[in-house]
Amino acid sequence: MTSPSESDTISVADLSATHRDLLWVLFQTGPSESGPLHHSLTDYYTDGIDHTRVCTVLEELVERDFVTKHTHDPTEFRLTESGRRALSARQAWEAGTHTTEGGRE
Structure with missing residues (x-):
């Protein structure tokens, strides 16, 4: 059986970059419609991104x-x-401040 801290761990590690990028845009902009989210990703991705793909990822x-x-x-x-x-856990991991069980980094 897993401990409560293990079962409550929420991670974006298994998400695609597009999933993580959409989460990040929502974090930065606040509540938004799919159109502005699509526009933000189109500006970021050099090859653009299909609006249908954005809607699928949001779902x-x-x-x-x-x-x-x-x-x-x-x-x-x-x-x-x-x-x-x-997202907070991901940022901590990227910054190298994420601690593992037992307090080790």
Whole structure:
């Protein structure tokens, strides 16, 4: 049986770069529609990205509980608390400040 800290660990490690990039854009911009999110990624990716791909990735992030989808006019996507914690853990890992079980780095 896993400990509560192990089972509560939320990670973006197994997500694609596009998934992580969309989470990051949502973190920076706040709630947004798919169009502005697509535009942000198009500006970032040298080869661009298809709007349909952005919508698919957003739906996958909703299924993983990293993002919520608020369906009103227009549809808006927001980071969940799980999404925020996962991004925070990723940033700590990238900065080298992530500690493993037992307090070792």
